[in-house]
Amino acid sequence: MADELDKISVSLQKYLDEGMEGAQAAVQIMINSVTNFTAGTIMGLEQELGNTAELIRSTTIGSSIEIRACLETFISAAGRSGFGEQPDVGLAKKCIVSAGEAVRDSIAESHQLIAKHAHNLIQDGSRILTTSCSSAVEAILASSVATRKDIKVYVALGYPTRKSYEMVRNLQKLGVRSTVLPDSAVGSLVEQIDVVLVGAEAVMENGAVVNATGTFLLALAAKAAGKPLYVAVERYKFIRLYPLNQNDLRVLAPESSELEPIEDIEQELKQNIDFFNPQLDLTPPEYIQMLLTDEGLLPPSAVSDTLIQKIYRNYVRC
Known part of the structure; x- marks a missing residue:
C-alpha cells in the first residue's frame, strides 16, 4: 500500500512539473490505472477505479477538495459510459478511457470557455479586485487584455498563503496594471472598484464557494458597498458537499486547517x-x-441542478 501511494505521489508531481493542473493530473492517473489493468473481470476493474481514486485522495496533492470534486466527476463519467454492460474487460476499459479522456479534455478547455462566457461582464476601464491565484480569473483578464480593454486589477494578499504574488507575476506577463494591498485595506478600497472577481477551489451543493482565506472578507466588503462578486470556476469543481459554516468546512476539507505560524514573527513570541x-x-x-x-x-441557486446534470452527464457512451 505504501509503495503504491508513493508511486501515485511521484506520478502526480511528475505531471505537475510537466505543466498539467492538479485535476488533469489526477484524471490522467485514473486513465493510466485503467489502461494498465490486467485482471480478468469487470468487477475487478470497478474495484481498481475505487482503489486508485482512494490512493490519489490519500496523497498530499490529491487530498484537496478540488481533486476530490474532479475524481467525483471522473467516477460519474466512467459509470455513465456503459462499461459495466460490455461483454469483456477490454471493451469496458475502452469505454472508461474514452470517458476519462473526455473529462480531461474538458478540463483543459474550461478556462477558454469561462473567458468567452464572461467576456461581456468586464467592461473597458473596469477596476477589479481579486485575491489568491486562479487560472480561470487569469483567463478572463487575458481575454480582456487581448481585446484591448483598459483594466486595472487590485490584488489582496490573501495571507497566510503566497498565491497572490503568483497572480501579480502572471498579471505582469500579461501587461496588466496591478496594485497589491493587504487584506486589512479591502474595506478602504472596495468603494473605488467596479467588480470583485475571484476563483474557487470548489463549489458546494448549496452554491457556497470554497476558496483561499480572504475571499469571504472580499465578499462581505463587496456586499456592503453594493459591488458584484463574480466567481470564475470550472464545472468539475462542483461537489456534493453541504457545509453550513466555516467550522463545517474544516471538517469536510481538512486542507483548510491552519498553516504554520507567520514567518516574520520572532521565534520566542x-x-x-x-x-x-x-x-x-x-x-x-x-x-x-x-x-x-x-x-x-x-x-448560485442553479448549482444543485447542475450537480444532477454532472452526475448523469454522458461524456462518452459506449
Whole structure:
C-alpha cells in the first residue's frame, strides 16, 4: 500500500512539473490505472477505479477538495459510459478511457470557455479586485487584455498563503496594471472598484464557494458597498458537499486547517501565543452575484441542478 501511494505521489508531481493542473493530473492517473489493468473481470476493474481514486485522495496533492470534486466527476463519467454492460474487460476499459479522456479534455478547455462566457461582464476601464491565484480569473483578464480593454486589477494578499504574488507575476506577463494591498485595506478600497472577481477551489451543493482565506472578507466588503462578486470556476469543481459554516468546512476539507505560524514573527513570541491561520474559507451563496463557468453564467441557486446534470452527464457512451 505504501509503495503504491508513493508511486501515485511521484506520478502526480511528475505531471505537475510537466505543466498539467492538479485535476488533469489526477484524471490522467485514473486513465493510466485503467489502461494498465490486467485482471480478468469487470468487477475487478470497478474495484481498481475505487482503489486508485482512494490512493490519489490519500496523497498530499490529491487530498484537496478540488481533486476530490474532479475524481467525483471522473467516477460519474466512467459509470455513465456503459462499461459495466460490455461483454469483456477490454471493451469496458475502452469505454472508461474514452470517458476519462473526455473529462480531461474538458478540463483543459474550461478556462477558454469561462473567458468567452464572461467576456461581456468586464467592461473597458473596469477596476477589479481579486485575491489568491486562479487560472480561470487569469483567463478572463487575458481575454480582456487581448481585446484591448483598459483594466486595472487590485490584488489582496490573501495571507497566510503566497498565491497572490503568483497572480501579480502572471498579471505582469500579461501587461496588466496591478496594485497589491493587504487584506486589512479591502474595506478602504472596495468603494473605488467596479467588480470583485475571484476563483474557487470548489463549489458546494448549496452554491457556497470554497476558496483561499480572504475571499469571504472580499465578499462581505463587496456586499456592503453594493459591488458584484463574480466567481470564475470550472464545472468539475462542483461537489456534493453541504457545509453550513466555516467550522463545517474544516471538517469536510481538512486542507483548510491552519498553516504554520507567520514567518516574520520572532521565534520566542511564536512559542507563547496561539495562531488561527486557516488556508480556506467559505463564502455563502447570498454574497455571490454569479458563477462564471465553462457551461455559462449560473446563479448560485442553479448549482444543485447542475450537480444532477454532472452526475448523469454522458461524456462518452459506449
